[in-house]
Amino acid sequence: MSKYFALQTPMGWNSYDYYDTNVTEADVLKNAEYMAKHLKPYGWEYVVVDIQWYAYNTASMRDKFQYIPFGRNEMDEFGRLLPCPDKFPSSVGGAGFKPLADKIHALGLKFGIHVMRGIPRLAAHHYLPILGTDVTADMVADPSSVSEWNPDMYGVRNSDAGQKYYDSIIDLYASWGVDFIKVDDICSTGFNPHRCYGRKHEVEMLHRAIEKCGRPIVLSLSPGPAAVEESWHYSKFANMWRITDDFWDKWPDLLHMFDRCEKWQDHVRPGNWPDCDMLPLGRLGKGFGHEWTCNFTPDEQKTMMTLWCIFGSPLMLGAELTLLDDWTLSLLQNEKLLHLENGTFLSRQVLRNRGKCVWAAVDPKTGERYIALFNLSDQPQTISIPVSECAAAFSEGIFDAKAGEWEEVWSATPCDFADSVGGHIPPHGALLFHKN
């Protein structure tokens, strides 16, 4: 039933881009408090703790490894990972993430965690029992199913005992009050192009565990690129899935996202959100050992925000929120832009070539419309599009011309266009037009 929730496009913050493996409870809380105060009114609500919250000594071998091989992890007697108390002090005594989740809920926000696909290697190596079964982890763990980049887990076999293991961790997360899980190493497993979605049975097991647990935990799959060929499966069993590799603040990656959005445009709908990955805005990278400010130009940032919103991607902020500057904050408080994320819009790419791209979106119930124009070239250019050409991208009538005026969203200026919208756009920049 996961498809019955996440009916609006998920928006929130994720600890990875700034903290890597080293985020602490205090870090999470200060970001949550900032979000509650400055961003929640605009729709931002998820606070997500990313990878290796269970690991000790993270970053202590940074020069050699992002993830320490055969490192020490916090785990219960059933082989379920627990928060590392060095980083999450409130988790001691078996409390897990509950105290932190409670605080975040008290702020009116939702709480999410990163989950590595599979069962801890340590659980298998120590022959720990699976909760509610007489089977031990070595019989559930598949020793040949390992991540190519993270050393912590083994894949879970497609068996009753395997399902029980997934049930046991989802039940634990539900008991903590988790609202969102970003499951990693599952959406595009291995670099083998011939079986890039080779662990789909684990997606199904997670889906079933969530259905049983009674809590509407949003299921987000990483990393990408997801295989369009398998779109029906993602749609049936997950709420979000990454359509790209890790996305960072480089123009070629942003340009490439237009390809990905083109391919996935027919697969966005309430409860199913192809995911363009986190927004690398503001201050980034401290946990990786070299902090920096987003390398995108302001125009590129507007392009990114416009594309993510009109396509319907989830929005997950990578920035350290407490260090946001006014410019970046303004991107995150643009109501008319973020209105595209309310879960009611249909959107389509109208045209794309090497120099430009046009998207349109419409709320079929209200007739509210958007048109986005992107300058993909390295030179400024004037781009315009007949509204009728945008209308042709939708079923008859739903994007029809109606009375009312177009307004350019970024500049908040009304337009006196008749049949077309357009304007002068700087290199890598965007315009977004709106009409009620």
Add this chain to the structure above:
Amino acid sequence: MSKYFALQTPMGWNSYDYYDTNVTEADVLKNAEYMAKHLKPYGWEYVVVDIQWYAYNTASMRDKFQYIPFGRNEMDEFGRLLPCPDKFPSSVGGAGFKPLADKIHALGLKFGIHVMRGIPRLAAHHYLPILGTDVTADMVADPSSVSEWNPDMYGVRNSDAGQKYYDSIIDLYASWGVDFIKVDDICSTGFNPHRCYGRKHEVEMLHRAIEKCGRPIVLSLSPGPAAVEESWHYSKFANMWRITDDFWDKWPDLLHMFDRCEKWQDHVRPGNWPDCDMLPLGRLGKGFGHEWTCNFTPDEQKTMMTLWCIFGSPLMLGAELTLLDDWTLSLLQNEKLLHLENGTFLSRQVLRNRGKCVWAAVDPKTGERYIALFNLSDQPQTISIPVSECAAAFSEGIFDAKAGEWEEVWSATPCDFADSVGGHIPPHGALLFHKN
């Protein structure tokens, strides 16, 4: 705007499976007359003349070639292919297919033709002018773009003059009264897996030509398998596209179709019909030189009809209609089955494994529902499915339990099930349940 028509799933007859390249005007007419009398009341309406209607001496080198290399084709002074008068006598004097189309329209049916992608090689070799331009065919034809299996055409370059060529043939077809074109060598071009949809610009050109011509000509693309990765493009520019290689009456091919339908299940909607290919029922193959009767068992035939209908594939009969036996005719006159093709149903695969498959469909406006159970194994088995499991495949509520009784469609017998439907199914067989 091609997406604004073909709002019901296209159903009809195609000359290929029985006649190969050799169908004549008389053959077409007798099949059309049969259809008008026996099948039209059940929704069958298209009469489609398949490949090489323009070619002389077809089948004269049958032992060596299906398509004679460098053979003689009928063509006008602008390089547009015309019906070969040896096979279509009414076409003489420049009448083209108009007289035949008129007769078919007079029967209350629609008329379709097969179109090879591109411009005739002969047009390029003779430097013929493109209608309405001062450009000759040798500048429009791409000499490196040839079919891997048919020797008649060159691909058309993506240029203004190329568009004019496509405009000129579509205008001609519209003037004849053509309602449907099955464009070949365009959906999966070349056997190269890395560019299996390499001629998409010609699809776009055909789409634009149809938009301009003013006649709602259904655009059907062949051969398959279409690339799921490009689903957005097929959906935007075409009405039907083949999701498989040529389909014939062999069980492994039918079994494989369950794979293809699984992958394409989210892409079926009014105006957009992923196509499982023609139904090789009844008498087949005369034009290929070895006439036979459909090799599928009766149970396999029911499975085929059930899958095509609940998935929402177009139905194109390959049989010689005038030779249909009663059993086969009964498959084509089953109103409750064919009701699934009315363009209002949403359908989903509920589950599939090696032994069985379940699909469900619902009309979200009326709540009318179907559940199909398939026995994919070689042994008889009893299969049943909780209705709630089918309901879970759809958005909340639209497949909910309501009052009323389930009926098994093939046997036309009411069922006294409570929460499940099911029954005993022979090997390769199917049951189809319906509830208003």
Add this chain to the structure above:
Amino acid sequence: MSKYFALQTPMGWNSYDYYDTNVTEADVLKNAEYMAKHLKPYGWEYVVVDIQWYAYNTASMRDKFQYIPFGRNEMDEFGRLLPCPDKFPSSVGGAGFKPLADKIHALGLKFGIHVMRGIPRLAAHHYLPILGTDVTADMVADPSSVSEWNPDMYGVRNSDAGQKYYDSIIDLYASWGVDFIKVDDICSTGFNPHRCYGRKHEVEMLHRAIEKCGRPIVLSLSPGPAAVEESWHYSKFANMWRITDDFWDKWPDLLHMFDRCEKWQDHVRPGNWPDCDMLPLGRLGKGFGHEWTCNFTPDEQKTMMTLWCIFGSPLMLGAELTLLDDWTLSLLQNEKLLHLENGTFLSRQVLRNRGKCVWAAVDPKTGERYIALFNLSDQPQTISIPVSECAAAFSEGIFDAKAGEWEEVWSATPCDFADSVGGHIPPHGALLFHKN
């Protein structure tokens, strides 16, 4: 320098096809004794103990696993696997395979063992030291480099400490008197066609360790198919490499070997032996739980032996030797056939099509020649080939007609051919002609 030994094509026996993981010291010895008595005079000399000689309780979970996940293995304090004393009693007290090797050497034979690529997982999990270093196994083991089918090892990183690990095991094997190692999971790693030889640095490390150890240990790589694209690398660093998947007694697999031999024909030379895999003759499969007699017909067995020999593949018997029948034994005692394996012949495929295949071989120093004719079809046929056509496959002159008579090897009958050789061949059968 591994290329300076294995100058004759290796011939011997391997425990896998009959014993799987369960061969014991007694089993090995009785096969060695048989070989010394009946086969050694014909060139057979290697006795190879195959997979999991270090593992306890092998076959105890036969219904679920060929290799028990997270099972118990015998290992020294430096993470080096030792023979399991349950199966190899003479290995107790740190003796390792030395006592067994000594006995085999005393029979005038050579001793080989199977080696899984990498370092034991248990060594990494227990942070054992690498001999001669201050590094522990967890820093040498690559947690993402695992076999897709065997759970025992991790790949070794390309580092100085990694080289030390490989040095430490090769030194141990040399101290035992090992003459041959069949290293597994290294020749075609992973099923990913884009990096099928992805662990070549471990081949290089093994090669360097052998060079340093001072003992001419033959380096054999498994499994296949090796990538022809990497032929230079196999040739430079190894003595044998598998050119196919595991080979068993099925005709399609034997037929497919003609493809593989065609591709590898230019890569056979003293010290470098592309390997067609073990000969599944005689009694097989006891260790797998279902003992059987070779499924090849006598003609197919002759075809196999003829192809392996004229191509120049190593010959490794899979049969339980003590159960050999007279017919099978006669294949292994055919001197004129086995003479092809003496390391002096150049061989080439002369022609191949669906129905037949011809190979020729010549000793460029002596002019001694062979011609093999294979009937690949399912019908008997007469096949002949002009000797001049065979000669054309070699550099000028070396296969020239000389005085002397041709003899058919399998029937040991002289031929009165003039310019051609040939004869009637049963389906799947072979003739082999020889001339001094």
Add this chain to the structure above:
Amino acid sequence: MSKYFALQTPMGWNSYDYYDTNVTEADVLKNAEYMAKHLKPYGWEYVVVDIQWYAYNTASMRDKFQYIPFGRNEMDEFGRLLPCPDKFPSSVGGAGFKPLADKIHALGLKFGIHVMRGIPRLAAHHYLPILGTDVTADMVADPSSVSEWNPDMYGVRNSDAGQKYYDSIIDLYASWGVDFIKVDDICSTGFNPHRCYGRKHEVEMLHRAIEKCGRPIVLSLSPGPAAVEESWHYSKFANMWRITDDFWDKWPDLLHMFDRCEKWQDHVRPGNWPDCDMLPLGRLGKGFGHEWTCNFTPDEQKTMMTLWCIFGSPLMLGAELTLLDDWTLSLLQNEKLLHLENGTFLSRQVLRNRGKCVWAAVDPKTGERYIALFNLSDQPQTISIPVSECAAAFSEGIFDAKAGEWEEVWSATPCDFADSVGGHIPPHGALLFHKN
């Protein structure tokens, strides 16, 4: 028997890099005369006329097409292409290339031509007879086998009549006195990685035609990259085959050649020469409309010459010879360098990593040796190699230390090394050491 000639590595000049499709008889002759005078003493002997010598109006549509689609070609009544008399005036009256070949032979040189795989499209379109048969070209031409980049030809079917066509053109070339054919669109056909050597039957047909014609015409295959997987086939049927795409004067392409040479190093032998493509030295590109001087630095030019020679690639000059400067000429007159091309050396890559590469070569009969050191990095560095490490790349003994002194070839300075050779090398530069 093509393997019995081309026993020395072919060296010569090719018209393409400077003239593209537009070379004339006068151009060819002035280059031949220059070669006879300045280069012939150093081993240069082939003069090769490259693509479209049969075509009229070449370069007249340069802005749109390199090869004019459906252009006019000179051809005889049997569909055999003849030199275009506009460019080769001596060919008139059916003389073909004989007068030009005679002049080149009179200079003591050899004459070569470019040949597009297949039969002219015009021959098929005009149903011309195949010489010596009652079959017409339309039955020999395969209409689906076309080049992806040149519009002139159709592939030839694998039939007796197809063989007769190839016999007829090779007989014609032999009658003209052609010594070398560079057959194009045959070595790597199509961009499809799954059948990149899909026209191998045409290679076999050409080989057979050459065998029959009685003239030792060197068979060179283009374009590349040839598939290493098919090395046995190239070796059996051709004398040279391109191992790369078209090579031009860009450092990344030169760097990439080290990859290619590594892979092909075991396939170089008399009569079989993997081909690194033409040397883009001196003045280039006039026929393409933008003449320039080789973009390689002097060090890069030395690296190119050193690699081509020690690997054993054919050397085909792309420069306009009459415009050679002294520096470039000195590269082509270095006797000690070019001595590597005499067909007696065995060579091996000794090591390669990102920064450097070492090759060694030895004449096994005389013991004469070379060692080449390449600086692949962008910084100067000192590189040295123990001679024993080079020796280990060969069979035992053949590269052993012997008395005598090493000399650096480019600087012609003796070295006083003991066990190693080496020196300081500029970025992208090379040293070449020689010892008798």
